[in-house]
Amino acid sequence: MIGKDWVSERFAEHQSRLHSVAFRMLGSSAEAEDAVQEAWLRVSRADTGQVENPAGWLTTVVARVCLNMLEARKARREDPVGALPPEPATTTVRPADPEGEALLADSVGVALMVVLDTLTPAERLAFVLHDVFAVSFDEIGPVIDRSPAASRQLASRARRRVQGAAAASDAAQSRRREIVDAFLAASRNGDFAALLELLHPDAVSGDATGAHAVAAIFSGRAQAARLALVDGVPAAVWSHRGLPKAVFDFTITDGRISGIAIVTDPDRISDLDIVFLSRSSDGDADQERT
Incomplete structure (x- = not known):
């Protein structure tokens, strides 16, 4: 021993x-x-x-x-x-x-x-x-x-499922990011028609209900909001003097934004993992962690 x-x-x-x-x-x-x-x-x-x-x-x-x-x-x-x-x-x-x-x-x-x-x-x-x-x-x-052979088969079966899920997850995340990015651009530009296209007819944000009401709130706004990954999910973040002050959490239904929740509580925001995203000249994404 x-x-x-x-x-x-x-x-x-x-x-x-x-x-x-x-x-x-x-x-x-x-x-x-x-x-x-x-x-x-x-x-x-x-x-x-x-x-x-x-x-x-x-x-x-x-x-x-x-x-x-x-x-x-x-x-x-x-x-x-x-x-x-x-x-x-x-x-x-x-x-x-x-x-x-x-x-x-x-x-x-x-x-x-x-x-x-x-x-x-x-x-x-x-x-x-x-x-x-x-x-x-x-x-x-x-x-x-x-047996080692049976263990190999189990790992192979699991690997196929994980790889398939990875591809689906990447595609879903990419599409979500495109929607949020387009929403921010339409909001900044005051493009009401584009906002309506991106919003679900039954969209909700705060007390606003319906695509027209939500679009009216955000049209011409979000000038300083930036695309970001919040706990790994595409979202938007507004910062002041380099500190995140508001997080816009988007719910996507059938390819459209059905809900926008705005988090402003400092304690909740401090618990979030925020990575700002931007576009480089070659179109790839740059990342900047808070």
Whole structure:
């Protein structure tokens, strides 16, 4: 048996990576922390005499914990009517770990967490471990009680679904951005007809109801509002002296703007991740994070 000090040192050495593994598996920073804590309880009691690859062994332990949590989450969703509602897999509240959230966005895309959540626990684990962390299927197989070949098939199936969702998400985001950008241009130019074209007949903004009423409010306005990504979604932001003061959140229905909510509360705005967008001379998008 290797000493407890050795186990503690190896766990501390790899803890950041283990949290990243768990976060990508579970989509929740709080649940990831719980998974890492449970993994520590397991490894602190385990016989580590045969451990030759601490990083791989610890990743496997965390993966098993996450698999159990995903299966428990799935079971809660299948509870009969009358049971307590399941805990949501995704939330509009931003994770407590911004760095982990950024890493997740780089690897699979925040929007695709919703798609990952539609996979079976085994599919999700096989895909994330292999495609994000380069774990071999020989190592993944025992975690999900599958052969390496079967694990490869699960990861391949998950990859196809994620790639398809990525293409659809990109197209939807691009179209939403075009609509918001066109609305801002029509608003600045006082182009009432263009605003009506962009607004849904039943559009609502504050007390204004109907496309004509909403267009009348915004026609000739939005001179200083800028196109931005707000928590990853195309929106508009008005700033004063470099500080965001108002966020325009658009609801799109059937390709038209059906609602415009204006957020002015400083505390709410401070919690938002705002990235201003502009057009460079070659037509590509430049980004400027607040």
